[in-house]
Amino acid sequence: MARKKDTPQKAALREMMGNYLKENNVKVKDGTDVNSIMRDMMSIILEGALDQEMDEELGYSKYDYRNKETDNSRNGHSQKTMHTSYGDMEIDIPRDRKGEFEPQIVKKYQNTVTQDMEEKIISMYAKGMTTNNIESHMRELYDIEISDSTISRITDKILPIVKEWQERPLEEIYAVVFMDAIHYHVRNEGRIVKRAVYIAIGIDMSGYKDVLGMYVGQNESAKFWLSILNGLKNRGVEDILIACVDGLTGFPQAIEAVFPETEIQQCIIHQIRNTTKFVSYKELKPLMADLKRVYAAPTEEIALAELESFDEKWSGKYGSVKLFL
Template sequence: MARRKDSPQKAAMREMMRNYLKNNDISIKDSIDVNSIMRDMMSVLLEGALDEELDEELGYSKYDYQNKETDNSRNEHSSKTMHTSYGDMDVAIPRNRNGDYEPQLIKKYQNTVTQDMEEKILSMYAKGMTTGDIESHMRELYDIDISDSTISRITDKILPIVKEWQERPLEEVYAVVFMDAIHYHVRSEGRIVKRAVYIALGIDMNGKKDVLGMYVGENESAKFWLSIMNGLKNRGVEDILIACVDGLNGFPQAIEAVYPKTEIQQCIIHQIRNSTK
């Protein structure tokens, strides 16, 4: 099958690469050679884009002093090591004389070229991996050394989002609220321990379902559920028509203490389970 005709841009790049390999007497024998070349190309592309970004910031290109309308100017470069899927590479970051230029292509504290790296870390963290597990995984998969403190800094970014979600205002009335706890074994301080995840799922008066909250405790208790009820009250829930719960001792009393008019309905699954004991 014949190769498709190159676009002008791709043809120019192909010719540039051919000349680069020929003039520098470079031969590609394996994937390590490919990685090395890709790393060099990426470095050149990033540095060129960063220089153009500073041109835009200053309002004139290098040596174009006729169009210079500012007392600010370029002030050499600083070196920064970036982690990439092709290995580590040094990138020359341009600086300005006033010292207030912050590149947008490579952020101030960014040290990886892969933009979705933090998302990968957050995903692993959400799946229950410890910072040590993530550090080892990143080293094995990407050959990148990321310290526990860096991983913690990344994962801590989700804490304000979680807190905002947990404290968001709710509807005044819910037709039904299902409340139950799921028990998990998790790793904590090097030990496997059991934790209870409390979940409140509400159906509003328009029939729309919404997770009202998720909370983690050492074990399921009516006292903890009482604190959750008070939390829902503080977030704007004035009444619950039906509360669907399991057979936990003291659970109905905890609900009635906050929502005395709520009808308590024991979950049919728990009723069947209890009847077979």
């Protein structure tokens, strides 16, 4: 019986499967039987789709020779083993005499109906797994043998794409460019080491945000940022109106050396962090509450008044507010 939300196609399929289960005495509790049914269903669907692709390729359906307008024709089938989450299954791939048929539902060298295998390998590689680990993982999880050379060939595919993205031309002027580094741990030659990823994010004059570049270095330094800034200039950036950076020593000087007219704005978060260095832990919460009123002020006049009040309250213990900001 069809359910209320079933489409006509789903209702027909539900009735067909119900009859199939009854006629073949399938034990629903037995996972082996269910897996076998799923494999049979997938193979039928895939083979049907492949036959339709061949009809489209040749321009006529099987035995419909009156509508044949090509000198190419069908040439039987070849069998292929596909790996699925329900186990391996055999499907018949149609062939043509000229060898021009390129199926899309199951591509020529594809041997799995799970998610794209190359994407899985690249994802594991990006997360720091070695080619040996990837090979073992694919064998244990999918029972698929993939050599180190094949994995290296797949991962090497992304290198030209990354290089092209890193060297693409940029806008001449950016309203704001945010520059910071993210520190993370990565496996390198069998050891876990710390690396810094330098990230430059720009907002162009139309208000659109774009990642200008991402670069991996040993650790964050003004010298490395200088090389990145020169790289941005070589890619077409002529001026940056505002550069938002942290308090890294030498960073403002590196920016001024490449873009002398750029206004440098230190990140508020880093300014607040610098403030807390001078404050005892027990007074940290009340001081931060007062400082928040300065940064959250709706206008410059109110902010200056709050800053004056903050200075009067706390300068007796920690000196002038200039020591904080």
